[in-house]
Amino acid sequence: MNTMDPDTMEPHGLTQRISGEKSSMTQKAVQDYYPDDIAVCYGCGKSNKHGYQIKTYWEGEETVCRFQPQAYHTAFPGYVYGGLIASLIDCHATATAASAKYHEEGKSLGIGTVERFITAALHVDYLAPTPIDVPLELRGRVKESKGRKMVISVTLSAEGKETARGEVVALKMPEDFLSKQK
């Protein structure tokens, strides 16, 4: 079982092994840089009190997210339901995309906010049942970056065993995206 760092309230070891310029992103989670007024996502919005509030951190060239499912997030007794796995992969991937693009554009976190990415496509391969009583670890990597489009690959592991693998095509949200939906 992970122990918690009393200063950061994150699992011990999370901020270790950090290298490279992205280390500045690890003091706070990527999601903490999202604009407040749209930080309401059920999966990752810091303002959504009902949601999962997942947190994405950079560790070198990868992003990591650790998440402890609740007992009721089950598919079959003892195992995590696939919808939660898809949700975690989705939100971790869009956070990876948003922050990687921000970094790619030479911006420094803490100055302004990170622009959101939206999911165009999500693919998940379920490799093995995922046990529900241990913390899950997701690791994200940029597979492709081209203009507004990012392709992010994500692995999900439990106790060191990879149980799911995902790929997300994420698009930088156009500035008029929300107003155009009205």
Add this chain to the structure above:
Amino acid sequence: MNTMDPDTMEPHGLTQRISGEKSSMTQKAVQDYYPDDIAVCYGCGKSNKHGYQIKTYWEGEETVCRFQPQAYHTAFPGYVYGGLIASLIDCHATATAASAKYHEEGKSLGIGTVERFITAALHVDYLAPTPIDVPLELRGRVKESKGRKMVISVTLSAEGKETARGEVVALKMPEDFLSKQK
């Protein structure tokens, strides 16, 4: 807005337009035929009081599921988060697979229980933002059936507009599946 049928507590019209032999499946939802001891899925388990408890019905050659998101199931203000959409597609597809296979094997619902299908792969294309304040309608179809494997395609619509499309590769759960995980 949908009104509810007081007898079935399902939206009016849900049991209409039913034809073919699968109509026997429409008196109860597919999920109501799942074995009680494993009907705990967060997405569709009738025994999971915290979960979505989605219901899948046959209408002719398609399955249908209607679901009203909660206000907090949001991605951005006013729109459904992608993880919920993936969850609904996943559970509706496995229910479609399980019941279609049951029917294909010439079995009658109500005698015994429907064997569960597990998800091997899930793909979702997000076509447009999905409004959160209206009931969502999912429609499933069998795309391929071969041995233990079923491929199910699902559309998700809001107010008649298709906003997401999914495909699920589902596998009939081996009888020793859960015991082998111990």
